[in-house]
Amino acid sequence: MHAPTHTYESFEPGSALSASPKEASAARRRKAGVRSALGLAASTAVALTLVGCTPSGDSGAAGSGDASANAVTLVVHDSFPNEEFEAAASAATGYDVTVITAGDGGELTNKLVLTKGAPIADAFFGVDNVFASRIVESDVVEPHRAADLPTRAAEFAYDEVGSLTPVTLGATCINIDPAWFAEHGVAEPSGYDDLADPEYAGLTVLLDPTSSSTGASFLIGTVASFGETGFADYWSRLVENDVRIEQGWGDAYNGQFTQGGGDGTYPIVLSYSSSPAWTVSEDGESTATAALLDTCSSQVEYAGVLAGAQNPEGARAVVDYLISREFQDTIADTMYVYPVDEGAYVPGDWQRFAPMPGATNDLSPAEIGAGRESWLKTWSDATGW
C-alpha cells in the first residue's frame, strides 16, 4: 500500500497537465445547458466558480497526447522527486520533460500493462524486480541499451537486449532495536530462523506481501532461503511464533517498532538496510537500530522505454539521464536508496551505518515472475490471511 519512500511536489497551475482551453469551453457549454434548463441563480454562481477554478493552462501537452516533437513524459512510482527531475532532466536532455505518478511498483506495472498500445507516457521508472518480468513479458517495453551503463548496472541488467535499465538498488532487511535486547537480557537475533524461535515469540512485525512491495521482497527472500517447498512451513512457524503482520511500512515501523518514534512495542521489524542511517544519535557516533544482514533481499528498480511511445527518441534520452552521474548523485538523498552507479554520491552516514548487504537472499526476475503468484497464494494459506 505504501511505498517505502516518498517525495511530494507542488502543483503548478500552468503545468502541462492542466486543462486545455477546449476543456474550459466544454465546461462553459455545460454551464449554458444548466442555465437554460433551470433558471437557478445559484447554479449560475456555482457554475461560474466551476469555470473560474479550472486550472487555466495554455499548454495542451497532457501525457503523451499532444506531444510536440520536444515533449517527453516519464511515469514514475510514488517515491520520485517529480519537479526537481523535470527541471534537471529538461536542462540536461534538451527535451521538455514532464513527470506523472501512477502508484507504487505493482500498481504502476499493472497500469502500464493495461494501457499497452496507448501508453500514458513515453518512458517509465519504478518497476522493481518483483514485477519486472510481468512488464517485459507483456511486451510493454521497447528494448534500449544505454550508451554509458555503469558497471554495476550491467551486473543487475535484466537481459541482454536491455529491456529494462536498472537505476536504483536497495535491500529489505530485518531491523532490530539492540538496546531493547540488552535491557531484557536476550541475545540479539541474527537470522531467519531466530524469528521463528520461541525465544523471540511476539517480538516481530512483518509486512503483508500482497499489499507492500517491501513485504513481497521479504517473502521472496524466504523463498530463496528455504526453497519453494520449505518457505510455507517457515511462515507457519512464524505465525505460531506470534509475528504481527501489518499492511504498510509506516504502520509497522512507525507504529509498532520500539525505535519508530512512537509507542511501539516490537523490537524486531521488517525495514531496509538503509534504515539504521535514520536513527543515528545526535553526536553522529552511533545508531539506535541495526539491520540483520543475513535476512536481506535486493530490490532493484528499473526504468525503460514504453512500446508505442509518442517520442521514443526523447524516452531514450530520459532513461539515459536516469543513469547519468548527475542524476545518480541525487538518488540517495531524494529516494533513500542506493544509486546503481557505484561511483555516485552516498551520504557518509550510510557508508558507516547502512552499508549495502554483501550476500542477499535473491532470485532472478524470471524466477520471481514464474513463481510470484503461486507463492502469494501459498503464503495466504500458510498464514491464514
Next chain:
Amino acid sequence: MERRDRLVASPWPGRIGWAVAAALPLGFLALFFAWPVLALMATGFTDGGRVTLDALGEVFAQSRTWRVIGQTFAQAVLGTALSVVLGVPAAFVLYRLEFRGRALLRGLATVPFVLPTVVVGVAFTALLGPGAPLEWLGLDQSLAAIVLALAFFNVTVVMRTVGGFWAQLDPRPEQAARMLGASPARVWRTVTLPTLTPAIASAAALVFLFCATSFGVVLVLGGRRFSNIETEIYRLTVQFLDLRSAAVLSLVQFAIVALVLVLSSRLRGRRERSVSLHYSGRATRRPGREHWVAIAVFATTTVLLHALPIATLVWRSLRAPDGSLSLVNYAHLVVPPDGSRLGSTVFEAVGLSLRMAVMAAAIAMVLGLLTAFVVSRRPRSQRLRRLIEVFDGFLMLPLGVSAVTLGFGLLLTMHRPLGIGFDLRTSVVLIPIAQALIALPLVVRTLVPVLRGIEPRLRDAAAMLGAPPLRVLSTVDFAMIRRPIGLALGFAFATSLGEFGATAFLVRPGAQTLPVMVADLIGRQGAEHYGMALAAAVVLGVLTAGVMMVAERWRGDAAGEL
C-alpha cells in the same frame, strides 16, 4: 417576472427542461463512471474477443470468495447498525435541542467523516494496539475494531442526513400526542420514528455502501484476514492483474448496490409522505430531563468514539521525535527539516486540495441540484416514476463500486475520450471529477428528503396563481432547500477535501492533495516525517471543521427568511 397565460402555454418547454436536467448528471455519470467501469469489467469477461463467463464459475467455486462476501456483509451490517443507533440520538441533540456551542459541535462532529482513513487507522491503532492505553480491551486487529472505526466515520452521515430533515419537522404532532397522554417512548415510536424513517433509510443506505466499500480501515485495522470485496478487488487488480476475478467481484458489488437501493426504497416508499416541513415556530427546545437518553448516548459517542481517537492523534502530533511536547512537527510542515528534500510545503498541498475541492463541490452541486429536483418529482405516470427510481439508483452506484475499478477503468477509456484533443488519463482534471462522483450521492441524499417533503399543493397553488414552472421552482422548491443547500455544499466540499481512495488510484501529476500527502509522509523513513504526517492530518481536520462551521453559519442566516 412576466406573467404568462398558463392555459395556452405548451407543456413542452417544461418537459424539455426536465429532460435536460436529468440528462446532464446522467451524461456525466455515463462518461466518467459507467463507461470506465464497464470497460474494465468487459476485459475481464472477454477472452481474445469472445465473451466468456467462465470466470463466474471459477471465482464462485473458491471458498475465499464466499468468505470475502460474508465479511463484507458482516462488517457493513454491523457498521451501519451501530452508526444508526448512535447517529439518530446525535441528530436529535444537535438539531432539535438548543444550547450554546451547538454550531461548533455540529462542525466538529463532521470532522471524523472526512479524516483520511490512513490517519484514522493510525489513531485507532495508537488507542487499541500493543502498548496502547486501551490494549486491555483486546480489540486490536479484530472485527470489533473495524466496526468501531466504520461507525467513527459514519455516525456523522446519519447525524447530518437525519438531522437536516429533523430540524425542519413540525413539532406540533409530537406535542399533541404528549398532550393526549402518550409517553415519550410511545411518541417516539408512533409519531417521530415513522416520520423520520425515510431520512433514516436514506442515511442507512449511504452508510451501508460506505461500509461495504471501505478500504483503508479494513486493511490497516484488520489486515488481510478481514478482507472485504473492496480490498480483494484491490489485491486482484493491483497485485495479480487478475481482471477476470476482479470483474466477477465488481458484479457482486453492483448486486449489493441494487439490493441496498431496493431495500431502502421499500423502507422509504412505505413511510414517505409529505410532511409539513419548515415549521415557522420554534422547533428546537432547551435540553430537559426527558432527553437524558439521547444526551447520554450522544455524549458517550462524542467522547469515546470520536474525541478519544482524535485526541490521541492531536497528542501524538504534538510530540517531537524525542518524546518532548513541542510544535516542531507543525514547524516542519512549513520549513522542512534538514536533510529532508521535500519539494513543497503543506501550504501548497492545502492550496491544491482547496482548488480541487472547490471544483469537485461545484460539479457535485450543479449536478446534484438538477438530480434532486428530478428525483423528488412524483409524476402521475407509473412508468415515469419507475424511470426516476432507476435514475436515482444509478447515481448511487459510484459509492458502491470499487475505487480501484474506477481508477483502472478511467485509464482504459480516457485516452482522448469522445474525440477530444488530449489525453485525459493523465490530466489533473480527473481528480475533481472522481471526487465529484463520490460527493454527488451525498448532495442528492441531503436534498431529496427535503424536496420530497414539500407539500405538492404548494406547487399547485403557485401554478394556479399563474407562476410559470420555472418560477414555481425558484419560489417554492428553491426557497425550501436554501438551508439544506448550504449543508450539502459544505458536505460536498469537505468530502472532496478528505477524499483519498479515488484520488490515490488515478494517475497524477507530481502535486499532491493533503490526504495523499499524509499517506505519503507516513510511508517515509525518518521519525520527523511521521510526526509531520500526524500534524498534516490535524491540519486537514481543522480545515474541514472550519468549512463545516461556515456552512452551519450560512444555514443559520437563512433561517429567518423561511
